[in-house]
Amino acid sequence: MEQQQQRSVSGSSLSPRSPSSQLHLSVSVTDPVKLGNGVQAYISYRVITKTNLPEYQGPEKIVIRRYSDFVWLRDRLFEKYKGIFIPPLPEKSAVEKFRFSAEFIEMRRQALDIFVNRIASHHELQQSEDLRTFLQADEEMMERLRSQETGIFKKKPADLMQIFKDVQSKVSDVVLGKEKPVEESSPEYEKLKNYVFELENHLSEAQKHAYRLVKRHRELGQSLSDFGKAAKLLGACEGNGLGKAFSELGAKSESLSVKLQKEAHQLLMSFEEPLKDYVRAVQSIKATIAERANAFKQQCELAETMKLKEINLDKLMLTRSDKVGEAELEYKELKAESEEATRRFETIVRLMNEEIVRFQEQKTLDMGIAFHEFAKGQARLANSIADAWRSLLPKLEACSSS
């Protein structure tokens, strides 16, 4: 399978040169539609897959999915691919009122599209069977799987929350129920953990201000509109040259108000959302950190237990007990488990190291685009403001000479 360096662009992810012989997989999440009534109402999306990969029922497949299906996919991947930073999902909406606002729906659609595409372009994750299921299974099967998972993995969300808390406060061991925390102590890894936690704080702050900036654009737009109306009224009252000047000013002010509202929306989608996405990505890393901690504990535990069993076995052998056979068997099993745990842990460490590099590169790219869009938008707005007001100047001159 081609390893494709992809960016999180909405829509399909394509290899730059795409001859038909090249293997590709591209997905898009589109057409949000509100289904159901009242409290049960939800949004469904069309997920379109275009691919020539042999494992898929190509070349094109369209399925209908809802938000909880995406959650299912994320949870499955998280379980199976420990060590990999699973792409983040947009949050469940907290506020009922906005759940069906056009803006929220569009933001969510965009985020879901990016989510699936990131999975599809990750060299490991794209091979996942669960991904195939998600992209191809019919709706009834999906529903079955979804409700199954909520049964088996019911404790999952709670677990995740707990894990987050644990990692934060450095209290360990939900899984093994031990009291004393057992942790890795490599300084490098410590540094990484600290970096991740502090990064989240910084990013959250930046995102908060970005969101406020969107609001400010809207507010400025509103006040320009109100001011424009007032100027027009004043113009009607004054009459003659001055009246005309006020009317022109009012009209300009109102037109600028429209531009500001547009820019506010752009800012939200192209700058604030990517920042939010960045925060979510960091939170996903924290979940992986928690998984690694668990794996480490397991490994330690099993190693401990194995040692004890070994000592016991030696004792039994010395006393030529008839329990030796049994003990030997147990010891062998334990050894295998311990080796398995160690392998699991080491896989996570290896993957994480790779992932960090990939993550940093990806984020530089993502933010580069976001910064560019931000700057472009602000320049565009400022230019149209300058142009609009500038066009008024000759009219004002005319009014004063009359």
Next chain:
Amino acid sequence: MMGSENQGFEEAHLYASKEEMENLVLDEPLNGNKSYSNYRSALSSLSDAHHPLSPPVVATPADSDPLLAPPSYRDFGNPSASDNSYLDPPAYADVIFSPFDADTVNDINGIESPSKSSDIYGSFSRSPSSSSEYIKITVSNPQKEQETSNSIVPGGNTYVTYLITTRTNIPEFGGSEFSVRRRFRDVVTLSDRLAESYRGFFVPPRPDKSVVESQVMQKQEFVEQRRVSLEKYLRRLAEHPVIRKSDELKVFLQVRGKLPLPMTTDVASRMLDGAAKLPKQLFGESAVAPHEVVQPAKGGMDLLRLFKEMRQSMANDWGGSKPAVVEEDKEFLERKEKIHELEQQLSNASQQAESLVKAQQDMGETMGELGLAFIKLTKFENEEAMFNSQRQRAADMKGVATAAVKASRFYRELNAQTVKHLDTFHEYLGLMLAVNGGFSDRSSALLTVQTLISELDSLHSRAEKLEVASSKIFGGDKSRIRKLEELKETIKATEDTKNVAIREYERIKENNRSELERLDAERHADFLNMLKGFVLNQVGYAEKIANVWGKVAEETSGYARESS
């Protein structure tokens, strides 16, 4: 100028200000004041609001281009530099963006005040008729002083005086620079004397006595607020082409020591005066003396006149007697209506202007906060960098952060200018009070005339009746004849008074007319100036902001090409 006001005018001012006087006469109460003081507080809260980027007030040379000011935020390498040292913005409202503010007088002489914006428009510069004349008044240096005489209480009555400095080249002043100390009571006196001498003119109203505020506010705050409002008031007086040359103002600004204008007496002695004359007025037949008719009826001594005029105005309303002098001027009524409409729209516009200013302010603040957050992030990534991709990202972020901080400063500067320009709305709202004052002068003068006319009518008919009655008695009726004689004298006196009143009314009408013309012309010029200034500012700063972001867009354009 009417010289009569100096003689025996122990006029009682029952009412503290012109507005309340008008309440008695005819007009509806004015609420222009409300929006004015709200804006004032909005203004001062703007300048007081702690902006994340501004350290306490720093003076900057007026013409310095903000972009060239050495900003230490450019060197990020120094990890020990605190956030504050990154930025060195000009003090709020101190920077005058001169290329775009051609008409503004540069005035930063270290006078720091919350509503500094008023300083800049010290002399409203439009193309004035008498172009080379100027007069600049400054109020400063409040000081506490002791009431010297009559204090029963030891350390008793203290009051505040203000230093009033005038610079002028108007020859009538006979000097180019002078200062006096005045207290608020003197200002009240000045205002009252002007009101009497300049009926029909649009005399700017003086600041309120604010008795409640003086108790509730912190002393310092109150004194400062008063200083500012006094300065505004005196400057407005100086702007008025006629009033600036008045004796009253001259004397107020120049004569050291006690203000040589007759003071409006306090309530107590006025009460006594009034009480003494009252019986005679109510039961006697004393006509209103001609010279007294030149002023509207006030309380106290004028009680009888007051009653008569009130009765007359009610008669007018009920269409009883048809007054010989009709409020003709449909034109006048139309203009009055228009002025009222204008006042409403001005009030609305000034409110929206406030909101606009606040929105601009908020935009600048949030942009600045965003910039700071990114600066912190940049520092963090650089310090913790393990990969080149991080350093790259930090560099990109730094570009954005720097631009955001610059843009934030531009927004703040833009806003400082916007505030000054849009303040014109508030200036004119304040002037509307003066306009209404001039109109009510006219109304009260008309009412006086109408009252006198009615009175003459009734006197004439009484005389007629007496004549008829006494002619029926052969040989005449001595007492009736005597009464008739007296009546005829009264009629003569009243006739004289009526003529004086009519002349006064005509004079006031003329004042109204010329003032309306002046108001229209000046308003036209001032608002066009304001609009030009406002628009030029918007253009100028929008261009600067576009420039700043354009550079960043350019620098990050590599990413755009990749993604398409």
